[in-house]
Amino acid sequence: MNKDPQKINLSLVSHTNVGKTTLARTLLGRDIGEVGDRSHVTIEPEDYVLLRAPDDSELILWDTPGFGDSVRLAERLKARSNPIGWFTSEIWDRLTDKSLWLNQQAIKHVRDKSLVILYLVNASESPEAVPYVKAEMDILAWVNKPVIVLLNQMGEARPPEEEKAEVELWGDYLKPYSFVKAVMPMDAFARCWVQEYELWKEIESCLSDADKPTFASLHATWIRQKQALYASSLEAMAAYMVKVANDKEVLASQSLIDRLRSIGRSLGFIKKDLHGAMEDAQVALSTRAADWLCTLTQRLININGLEGSGTKAEILRRMRSDWETQATIDPKAASLLGAVAGGAVSGIAADIATGGATLGLGALGGAIVGALGGAGAAAAYNVQKGHKENIITWSPASMEGFLLDTVLLYLAVAHFGRGRGQWEDSESPAFWKKLAEDIIKAQNIDFKALKEKAADADQLRGEYTKILDKTLREIFKSLYGVTI
Ligand SMILES: Nc1nc2c(ncn2[C@@H]2O[C@H](COP(=O)(O)OP(=O)(O)OP(=O)(O)O)[C@@H](O)[C@H]2O)c(=O)[nH]1
Ligand SMILES: [Mg+2]
Structure with missing residues (x-):
């Protein structure tokens, strides 16, 4: 009794x-x-x-x-x-x-x-x-x-x-x-x-029935506490997504030419290796994203009652390798480049060499980035032609990658027992990755439209909160049969 x-x-x-x-x-x-x-x-x-x-x-x-x-x-x-x-x-x-x-x-x-x-x-x-x-x-x-x-x-x-x-x-x-x-x-x-x-x-x-009222009150308290931690985690994750989505680097037009030349070089049209402001901009974007991911890791660790810290070196190392993969041009891109530009590969090659004089820099940049995006390899960045300047931001394909990283990071934190000791970064199990990817893909998220439709950062954060919440709930349902 x-x-x-x-x-x-x-x-x-x-x-x-x-x-x-x-x-x-x-x-x-x-x-x-x-x-x-x-x-x-x-x-x-x-x-x-x-x-x-x-x-x-x-x-x-x-x-x-x-x-x-x-x-x-x-x-x-x-x-x-x-x-x-x-x-x-x-x-x-x-x-x-x-x-x-x-x-x-x-x-x-x-x-x-x-x-x-x-x-x-x-x-x-x-x-x-x-x-x-x-x-x-x-x-x-x-x-x-x-x-x-x-x-x-x-x-x-x-x-x-x-x-x-x-x-x-x-x-x-x-x-x-x-x-x-x-x-x-x-x-x-x-x-x-x-x-x-x-x-x-x-x-x-x-x-026994006699103990159930006490239990019910404790249970309700527990659910409230866990839901509050989950809501805070969602908020932190959504804030990170918004920061990345809104991040940009301004490029002088000269650097776009450098970039196009370097793409041309990767495709074998131009022999000389050129590094320009485009690469600097990419590094700046990647470094900031890594920094924010590190802050997010720390926030999630704190919110979820763990100890230790997100290891910046590890995150930077991962981001860096991501970046390298994204910057490497898939051989498939070469044929796609032709397709997008109406088959005029040699014409484009000429244009790259001259910095886009024939087709116009904006159109050429769009065609190439589009082609690379289609190839799925070098789809890290958008190049937008602004009124006076060219702006580089993360592409929709990259945003999908960031969303996946964020979901996997949260899953790692949600599974990390305090009894295990200090937080350690670890590779996510392959089946989590596959499940999260499938659930994200099934939502057909239009990252570009999401950003364009949102009136401000708060609204965009609201949208990302909904997406993250939906994704995680589906993952938990699938892994544990639990509706949170
Ligand atoms: N890999 C792994 N190790 C665990 C896990 N749980 C506990 N351990 C390890 O098992 C060892 C014993 O853990 P304790 O929590 O001290 O075990 P205990 O049952 O309280 O032991 P007594 O108090 O001696 O009865 C420690 O080295 C823990 O780190 C687990 O889930 N996974
Ligand atoms: Mg013990």
């Missing part, structure tokens, strides 16, 4: 060194307790407030000492007609077998305090391979509380079907134990906060 109706107690329980304290850090969003890659790091049950609702009800998460010699403990429990008496009277173990004694204390505590047990397993091992799981199930049977099994240490993120197979493997193994109410992934390093929706649902179904 819950002694205090305002409190709901959950206990994290597992074999030692499986990751309870690490997962507690991830769920709490703060660094509690001690974590170490050895047995019996946590030596007594510790309570932490996971959440406090406006009516002062609390959700308490207990971190407990891990089981050690579970097989022996289970046998001892079975042999006792009065295990509680055994726990309280038998101080012998305290002196002779500290680990066993700690476990006795921990399970007595869990039995007295918890409404629901969160039992962690190391999913990198198969359930049959570790004898302690069965023994610990016997111990939990004695504790007689509803148990939700959480799969920890799941390794690299994998597509939903593969994760599902792993969950089923554990679910099948644990089927004989009726007190096991659910089996779900909850990796201390790589869970996504969205997966916690499912955990709340499972906890609710384990509670």
